[in-house]
Amino acid sequence: MTFELSERVQEVPPSGIRRFFEIAEERDDVISLGVGEPDFSTPWAARDAAIASLERGQTSYTANRGTRELREAIGEYVGDRFDLEYDPAEEVLVTAGASEAVDLSFRAFVDPGDTVAIAQPSYISYEPGVIFAGGEVLSVPTTEADEFRLTVDALEAAGADEADVLVLCYPNNPTGAIMRERDLEPIAEFAREHDLTVLSDEIYAELTYGGDGEDGVDHTSIATLPGMRERTIVFNGFSKAHAMTGLRLGYALGPSEAIGAMNKIHQYTMLSAPTTAQHAALEALESCESDVRDMVDQYDRRRRFVLSRFREIGMDVFEAKGAFYCFPEVPEGWTAEEFAEGVLREEGVAVVPGDVFGPGGEGHLRISYATGLEDLRKALARIETFVEDNV
Ligand code: PLP
Numbered sequence: 001m002t003f004e005l006s007e008r009v010q011e012v013p014p015s016g017i018r019r020f021f022e023i024a025e026e027r028d029d030v031i032s033l034g035v036g037e038p039d040f041s042t043p044w045a046a047r048d049a050a051i052a053s054l055e056r057g058q059t060s061y062t063a064n065r066g067t068r069e070l071r072e073a074i075g076e077y078v079g080d081r082f083d084l085e086y087d088p089a090e091e092v093l094v095t096a097g098a099s100e101a102v103d104l105s106f107r108a109f110v111d112p113g114d115t116v117a118i119a120q121p122s123y124i125s126y127e128p129g130v131i132f133a134g135g136e137v138l139s140v141p142t143t144e145a146d147e148f149r150l151t152v153d154a155l156e157a158a159g160a161d162e163a164d165v166l167v168l169c170y171p172n173n174p175t176g177a178i179m180r181e182r183d184l185e186p187i188a189e190f191a192r193e194h195d196l197t198v199l200s201d202e203i204y205a206e207l208t209y210g211g212d213g214e215d216g217v218d219h220t221s222i223a224t225l226p227g228m229r230e231r232t233i234v235f236n237g238f239s240k241a242h243a244m245t246g247l248r249l250g251y252a253l254g255p256s257e258a259i260g261a262m263n264k265i266h267q268y269t270m271l272s273a274p275t276t277a278q279h280a281a282l283e284a285l286e287s288c289e290s291d292v293r294d295m296v297d298q299y300d301r302r303r304r305f306v307l308s309r310f311r312e313i314g315m316d317v318f319e320a321k322g323a324f325y326c327f328p329e330v331p332e333g334w335t336a337e338e339f340a341e342g343v344l345r346e347e348g349v350a351v352v353p354g355d356v357f358g359p360g361g362e363g364h365l366r367i368s369y370a371t372g373l374e375d376l377r378k379a380l381a382r383i384e385t386f387v388e389d390n391v
């Protein structure tokens with residue numbers, strides 16, 4: 001007997017980077033700049049809180065929306081850090097990673113045939129998520145000329161005025177692009193004018209860099225702009241800034257009606273987010289700010305190093321100011337895939353070809369600097385050798 005797979009599942013192609021993992025397995029000296037997760041361990045205080053909760057036997061489900069203490073702490077945290085105001089009782093939903101929150105939002109706000117515009121290149125899960133929900137994806141490519149920020153011109157060129165939902169991810173995976181308030185204002189105006197629901201993935205909100213003055217950047221959420229709170233869902237979580245990927249904890253913020261709809265799906269499909277992780281997350285918000293600042297400082301040091309080495313090597317790279325990625329251009333005459341495969345086979349450095357992340361990513365490589373400086377030094381030296389020998 002063969003299973004009859006649903007059309008929706010069949011429509012989603014297998015991940016474009018699987019082949020690279022197979023090549024990487026052939027060598028035992030590979031340095032990976034390919035993964036999007038912190039090389040740091042979860043701060044000790046958060047780990048201790050998780051352990052203590054287990055010792056107390058706190059292993060039951062929590063309230064569907066997450067523990068009251070954690071939702072209150074999240075409300076306070078996003079208020080202090082990002083000027084976001086959400087009522088912990090009705091406007092915060094704790095989920096199994098931001099991934100679950102993203103998926104819930106597609107299922108809650110997308111009907112079969114609805115169009116979801118996605119600013120790309122972007123995180124690889126949005127497109128499959130839209131397809132699983134029965135929606136149609138509309139790619140809105142961003143370009144290096146705009147430093148991979150979304151523009152109204154790009155939205156208009158793609159026909160996003162006809163879309164129902166717009167997905168944004170800033171700071172961006174894979175480009176490292178950020179959008180400042182002045183960049184977000186015209187996008188917000190477009191969303192209001194065309195009545196778009198905005199899904200804003202802000203999981204890298206803590207990870208912005210750039211120095212002082214005009215260029216000193218802190219994250220701005222599009223939900224803080226006039227008329228946007230009522231049409232926006234914000235996603236965030238503990239995987240990136242708090243180095244808690246394996247604990248699987250994230251959250252969604254939005255108006256009570258929208259969060260209630262997402263919670264309806266969550267309560268039937270997940271019941272509640274992992275209890276142990278909720279204890280860790282509460283502690284992370286209460287006492288781990290300096291750990292986060294230390295990690296951000298280290299990412300920034302690595303970011304500067306990686307950007308300057310690519311420029312020395314002679315590869316163009318725009319000044320990424322967020323997340324822990326940079327997005328250099330491959331040399332002329334190469335496709336991203338050829339370059340990524342070559343540098344992996346010949347030099348044992350794993351990077352991700354930009355096309356995997358959708359239109360706009362061609363001709364680029366995603367380089368993750370969530371890797372120690374020593375390995376980054378070695379990897380960049382190997383990339384330099386590859387370029388000297390082959391370009
Ligand atoms: N959103 C973006 C933009 C990501 O890059 C990732 C992970 O790489 C996620 C969401 C998933 O986060 P979580 O571990 O909280 O599910």
